Amino acid sequence: MLVAGDPKSNVPQHAWMPLSSGQTAKPRLLVMGLRRSGKSSILNVVFNKMSPNETLFLESTSIMSRNDILSFLDFQLWDFPGNLELGDSTVDPGLLFQQCGALVFVIDAQDEYIGALRRLYEVIILAHRLNSTITFEVFIHKIDGLSDEHKIDTQRDIYQRLHDELAESNVHDVHLSFHLTSIYDHSIFEAFSKVIQKLIPQLPTLENLLNMLCSNTNVEKVFLFDTASKIYIATDSSPVDMQSYELCSDMIDVVMDISSIYARTQHAKATPSGYLSLQPPSTNGGSSNGRAQASSNAAVLEAAANGMARDPGLAIVEDDESHATIRLNNGQALYLRQVNQHLVLVSLLRDDSFERQGLIHYNFGCISEALNMVLMPESPATAAPHQLHI
Ligand SMILES: Nc1nc2c(ncn2[C@@H]2O[C@H](COP(=O)(O)OP(=O)(O)OP(=O)(O)O)[C@@H](O)[C@H]2O)c(=O)[nH]1
CATH class of the missing domain: 3.40.50.300 (P-loop containing nucleotide triphosphate hydrolases)
Known part of the structure; x- marks a missing residue:
């Protein structure tokens, strides 16, 4: 060989x-x-x-x-x-x-x-x-x-x-x-x-966490995606319909594209296998104007989530609290939350759920922490997660 x-x-x-x-x-x-x-x-x-x-x-x-x-x-x-x-x-x-x-x-x-x-x-x-x-x-x-x-x-x-x-x-x-x-x-x-x-031993725990998120936050469907490949490694237990999956998966491309323009500092370079590795922030990197904040904080994009090109050379967002929202014109919204360097949560929920936006951010934050604990229990960043709020 x-x-x-x-x-x-x-x-x-x-x-x-x-x-x-x-x-x-x-x-x-x-x-x-x-x-x-x-x-x-x-x-x-x-x-x-x-x-x-x-x-x-x-x-x-x-x-x-x-x-x-x-x-x-x-x-x-x-x-x-x-x-x-x-x-x-x-x-x-x-x-x-x-x-x-x-x-x-x-x-x-x-x-x-x-x-x-x-x-x-x-x-x-x-x-x-x-x-x-x-x-x-x-x-x-x-x-x-x-x-x-x-x-x-x-x-x-x-x-x-x-x-x-x-x-x-x-x-x-x-x-x-x-x-x-x-x-x-x-x-x-x-x-x-x-x-x-089928290769992930923690799958039932991941699914339970995503089910909890759905029932506490009025989320209709949520996927835990591997950012680089757009393979989903877990979802809640409601049936997967292809259209929701495509919308959620396409959102990763949209946010990557927006990040490639507005992300402040962290450019990523593709590894030989096509995976993204984040580089440390440069001291003077990034845009100095307020637009730079858009991708790392709440980027609210009134955008159609289809047909966008992807750029494998850039990080999706810049830290583990990054999130983005896309409001669709059918009363639904897509919400993306970074879990860690490799994973993002992408969910489909009703637009009016954003009346309690703070709750959404908080609950997604709790689930992200819990997911990190399950997948990387030895990581120092994974302290005990907070409780979900309803
Ligand atoms: N229509 C269609 N063509 C495909 C699809 N997937 C691969 N092909 C085509 O099939 C041809 C062969 O693909 P390869 O990936 O080289 O096949 P392989 O199995 O790796 O072949 P070997 O290296 O000889 O073992 C290429 O021309 C691809 O474009 C598909 O989903 N649909």
Whole structure:
């Protein structure tokens, strides 16, 4: 196997690191699938902020590569090239599967998928034998080219064939999930969110905290997002509807754009994995006029939350108390609150809830503290949280 790159080295943003034999024991997420199924495109769009159109120019991956995700969740993404066979002498199935938390298998739904199913079946049998805790996440991918009816039929057919084959081989206790995905809409972020959530042991506690926030603050929906990838790592227990998710996710882009103009001091530079690292404030940095305060204090933006460009090179806001509000023209509002360097809370609530704005700020502050305590209990910044007010 090949040598891992230093995540802090000065590599281009879209570069993926080859593998080394001296891996650290981070939780691992393995991405597999046949050639040209869309693996590298997915990883680059979600974790490197590549635009979907740019993926047309991606070259075929010929060697296994890994990307260290420097986020709230410290994990490794491994991209297993489609041309490599499991029986290849360079592949060590023990190394590959034993530390693997989740295995994402990408199937090109626009292509003939019988070959992909055969490969998936082989992978499941081998991986499950070596590590029965792996969750298998099947991405039925490139659904942008399919009608709604065709999508459902494809998913049903893939599920049935795989289920029958596994049952015939007497393999029953496999954790298997299916997701319909495309890099051309939010479905790929939604699917990755669900995959990552299964790797977070504190998920039930995070969900409880978000439920408390909703019931005490009249919040209709709240998501805890990883800022850089826009994967949501938790949400309250009300059902996720795609429109609310898209609005909340787009708000991160809007606030990033506004921050890129008005943020006072903290410019961030993208790490090789596409993640943001904040630089310390410069002594004379930033705008001297009052506009500079807008992004770090209450930025009230009467803006449509759609179609804004994103800028991966800038921090979203500047401190852990930063927040922003966008009032929509349908009586709803979006409220964003930074939790820490990697995470933000984005919520959808009724506009009239802002009559008690102080309460909203206070309660979001309490939940942010509690979230930090749950996710980073050793951090000195996480003192005991205050009580929620109703
Ligand atoms: N229509 C559509 N095309 C996609 C999607 N995702 C990826 N593609 C295209 O599929 C082609 C192959 O994508 P890659 O990401 O290179 O595929 P890969 O699985 O990494 O291929 P190997 O490196 O050969 O294993 C590219 O032209 C992408 O633009 C999608 O969601 N929809």
